[in-house]
Amino acid sequence: MATTRGQLTGSRIRARRQEAGLRQGALAREVGISPSYLNLIEHNRRRIGGQLLGKIAAALGTDRASLAEGAEAALIGALQVAAARDAGTPAPDLDRLEEFAGRFPGWAGLIARQQDRIGAHEETIAALSDRLAHDPFLADTMHEALNTASAIRATASILARTPDLEPARRGRFHTNLFQDAQRLAETMAALVTWLNRAGDARAAGATPTDALAEFVAAHDNHFPTIEAGGDPAALVAGDPHLPDNAARALALAWLRRVAEDARALPLDRFVARGRVTGFDPAALAADFGAPLDAVLRRLGGLPAGPHWPAFGLAICDGSGTLLLRKPLPAFPLPRYGAACPLWPLFQALLRPGMPVAATIDMPEGARLVAHALCTLAAPADFGGPQRAEAVMCVRRVDAAADDGPQPVVPAGTSCRVCPRPACPARREPALI
Amino acid sequence: MATTVLLIEDEPNIKEAVSFILERDGCTVHSLADGATALAAVARHTPDVVILDIMLPGQSGLEVLRRLRADPATAGLPVLMLTAKGQARDRAEAEALGVDRFMTKPFSNREVLAAVRELAGP
Numbered sequence: 001m002a003t004t005r006g007q008l009t010g011s012r013i014r015a016r017r018q019e020a021g022l023r024q025g026a027l028a029r030e031v032g033i034s035p036s037y038l039n040l041i042e043h044n045r046r047r048i049g050g051q052l053l054g055k056i057a058a059a060l061g062t063d064r065a066s067l068a069e070g071a072e073a074a075l076i077g078a079l080q081v082a083a084a085r086d087a088g089t090p091a092p093d094l095d096r097l098e099e100f101a102g103r104f105p106g107w108a109g110l111i112a113r114q115q116d117r118i119g120a121h122e123e124t125i126a127a128l129s130d131r132l133a134h135d136p137f138l139a140d141t142m143h144e145a146l147n148t149a150s151a152i153r154a155t156a157s158i159l160a161r162t163p164d165l166e167p168a169r170r171g172r173f174h175t176n177l178f179q180d181a182q183r184l185a186e187t188m189a190a191l192v193t194w195l196n197r198a199g200d201a202r203a204a205g206a207t208p209t210d211a212l213a214e215f216v217a218a219h220d221n222h223f224p225t226i227e228a229g230g231d232p233a234a235l236v237a238g239d240p241h242l243p244d245n246a247a248r249a250l251a252l253a254w255l256r257r258v259a260e261d262a263r264a265l266p267l268d269r270f271v272a273r274g275r276v277t278g279f280d281p282a283a284l285a286a287d288f289g290a291p292l293d294a295v296l297r298r299l300g301g302l303p304a305g306p307h308w309p310a311f312g313l314a315i316c317d318g319s320g321t322l323l324l325r326k327p328l329p330a331f332p333l334p335r336y337g338a339a340c341p342l343w344p345l346f347q348a349l350l351r352p353g354m355p356v357a358a359t360i361d362m363p364e365g366a367r368l369v370a371h372a373l374c375t376l377a378a379p380a381d382f383g384g385p386q387r388a389e390a391v392m393c394v395r396r397v398d399a400a401a402d403d404g405p406q407p408v409v410p411a412g413t414s415c416r417v418c419p420r421p422a423c424p425a426r427r428e429p430a431l432i
Numbered sequence: 433m434a435t436t437v438l439l440i441e442d443e444p445n446i447k448e449a450v451s452f453i454l455e456r457d458g459c460t461v462h463s464l465a466d467g468a469t470a471l472a473a474v475a476r477h478t479p480d481v482v483i484l485d486i487m488l489p490g491q492s493g494l495e496v497l498r499r500l501r502a503d504p505a506t507a508g509l510p511v512l513m514l515t516a517k518g519q520a521r522d523r524a525e526a527e528a529l530g531v532d533r534f535m536t537k538p539f540s541n542r543e544v545l546a547a548v549r550e551l552a553g554p
Contacts, residue, residue: 143487146516147443150537154449157541162456169452176445 009053009098010044012067016060017042031055049098054365063365063399075101077332078112084417084430085115123207141191148184152177211247212254213325215239221313221326222303226259227267254324258301264290265298271308274299279308281371281393282355292355293373296393300326309395312368314345318388330366330396334414341425342411345392348372352388357405360394363412363419369404370394435552438479439463440470440496441514442488446537450483450514453541454548467491471499474506480552483544486515486522494522497529510551514539 017027028038031052040046048056057064076098083092101108155177159170218241225235232255242248265288277283279299285292300313312328320341325333333339339346348356352374360368372392379386397404412418415427437454441447442465451461462477464470468490474482482500486493493513500506513526516537523534533547 143516146537147446150516150539151443151445151449153538154446154453154541158449158452161541173449176448180445 009048009067009102010042010046013048013056013060014042016062016067020060022060027056027059030059044102050095053098057365061400063367066366066399074329074332075105075108075112078115079108081119081417082111082115085118123210137194138191141187141194145184145187145191148180148187151180152184155180208244208246208250209321209323211242211244212250212323215241215247215251216254216324216326220304221301223255223258223301224303226255227262229259232256232259257297261294261298261301264288264294270298271302271305274302275307279311279395291375293375293389293391296371296373296391299393299395300391309397312394313391314339314343314394315389315391316345316349318349320346320349323389328368328394328396330362330364331360331368331394332413338427339414340412340418341427342409342423343392344370344372344409345390348374348390348392349388350374352376359397359404359406359408360411361408363410365399366396367399367401367404368394368396371405435459435481435548436477436479437461437481437483437548438470438473438477439483440465440467440473440488440493441483441485442466443485449541450544453545457545457549459548465489467493467496470496471503471506474500474509480510481548482509482511483548484511484513486513486517486526494525494529497526497531501530512544512547512551514544 017024024038024042025035028035031038032055033052037046041048053064053067057067060067079097079101080094083094083097086092155173159165159173159177165173223230223235226232232252235255236242236248236251239248239251242251265284270284270288273284273287277287281292281295281299284290284299285295288295297313297315299311302308302311304310310328311326312331312333313324313326314322314333315324316322320338322333322339327333343360344356344358347358348354353376354374356370356372358370360370362368370392372390374388374390377387377389410420410423412420412423415423415430418426418430420426421430435458437459439447439450439454439461441450441463444465447463447465451463454461462473462479464473465488467488470482470484470488470491484493484496488496493515497511497513500509500511507530510532511530512533512535513531514535514537515522526534532551535543535547
């Protein structure tokens with residue numbers, strides 16, 4: 001289809017209709033509107049959304065999301081999240097969301113950016129609250145400070161209110177007071193140092209995992225210098241998305257895996273065989289004699305190309321925490337809150353070593369094919385804990401395609417923004 | 433008869449200051465710095481009031497309280513908890529275990545003295 005990213009919905013409808021060889025009047029009749037109204041829509045002079053967009057998508061043999069993908073879909077997605085997180089009244093008119101985004105793109109963009117900033121601030125606050133509640137150094141330091149302050153207060157009170165205190169006892173309490181004051185000063189100095197360090201980390205605005213996601217997004221998870229045998233450390237050093245040592249360590253570890261995968265699966269040969277096999281992970285693993293998880297990571301690191309689909313990538317640990325995120329427009333990965341538990345990524349965690357393939361139907365109508373695998377890392381020592389890691393790569397397929405892997409899973413991004421009310425895996429009510 | 437107080441507190445200068453104000457008020461004070469020997473000390477000194485910190489080496493003040501309440505001989509012993517752990521869940525746990533008074537540090541000497549007098553009874 002001759003559409004481009006950022007093109008408006010009306011233009012996509014027109015292109016898709018022409019591609020299907022349908023006349024404007026025929027399509028208008030099929031979806032129950034006048035040809036002149038459809039003409040206005042196709043020239044982006046009327047906004048379209050809701051049921052009508054669904055009808056037109058069905059008539060054109062496609063899905064809603066493919067008519068509203070790219071930057072516009074991302075903007076609409078961001079506005080949906082903003083609406084979901086707002087409990088104010090009157091509630092935003094979700095039926096007119098696409099119309100709003102189309103007619104006032106500047107204001108819509110502002111809301112989306114502000115929502116992103118609010119999300120980042122909330123995450124920072126949550127991280128700081130968590131730190132205040134659970135940081136052992138802070139807890140110990142505050143306990144020490146309170147104990148010392150108590151001793152100072154009790155001793156000073158005795159000295160001030162006991163005029164007939166015998167000299168030896170008075171001298172002893174003075175000594176205690178001096179020692180406690182000195183101890184309190186040292187404790188508070190240590191606390192200020194800790195808070196300064198915490199403040200530095202906070203200024204970075206993100207957790208190390210978030211910084212890694214931004215680093216990966218900035219490179220679209222493709223690193224030509226690493227493909228060429230370059231030094232991962234040189235790529236990490238000074239990168240503006242990696243504000244501290246913790247983030248740089250994560251990025252360095254990721255790039256070393258990318259380098260290892262690149263050696264096992266050289267890009268040119270991998271792409272060539274991928275085109276022959278339809279980028280089938282199992283066939284590629286067999287072709288190269290490479291582990292399946294390496295193939296999945298490699299697919300998630302393919303550069304954008306005209307002859308193969310874009311692949312998204314998600315990696316989580318045994319707790320289900322996302323360690324690496326490379327989203328697709330049709331498969332956004334939640335930055336705030338937990339992901340949809342129905343993803344094959346999490347199903348793979350239940351069966352380590354067993355590849356999982358599934359077709360995912362997203363609530364907006366997009367269809368994706370997902371392949372996932374959970375691997376177990378051997379403990380470093382006898383009796384050591386076994387660590388699980390699951391990797392999943394996804395690619396979008398035509399919504400009408402019915403030859404993808406089974407089962408077909410009606411999944412979403414996360415419960416908070418998922419409109420499936422009867423989902424058996426729902427953790428919490430949706431806000432939209 | 434003098435009130436006997438068992439003070440279980442691992443901070444030496446607090447122990448010294450609280451002991452001083454109680455003794456000056458006429459109490460007999462026995463003190464120790466860990467929770468592990470608390471029950472034996474209670475059996476030995478038969479105090480009228482126990483002042484108990486939460487964060488103690490050996491055994492936490494909450495565990496000492498639980499064991500005191502579990503023993504019929506000491507189940508009714510007045511206990512004043514004096515702690516820097518003033519979080520709601522610590523207070524709730526102490527109250528669920530049957531603490532008589534819960535005071536957070538930094539405390540005032542007068543409040544401690546008044547609490548001990550009240551708990552010791554007439």
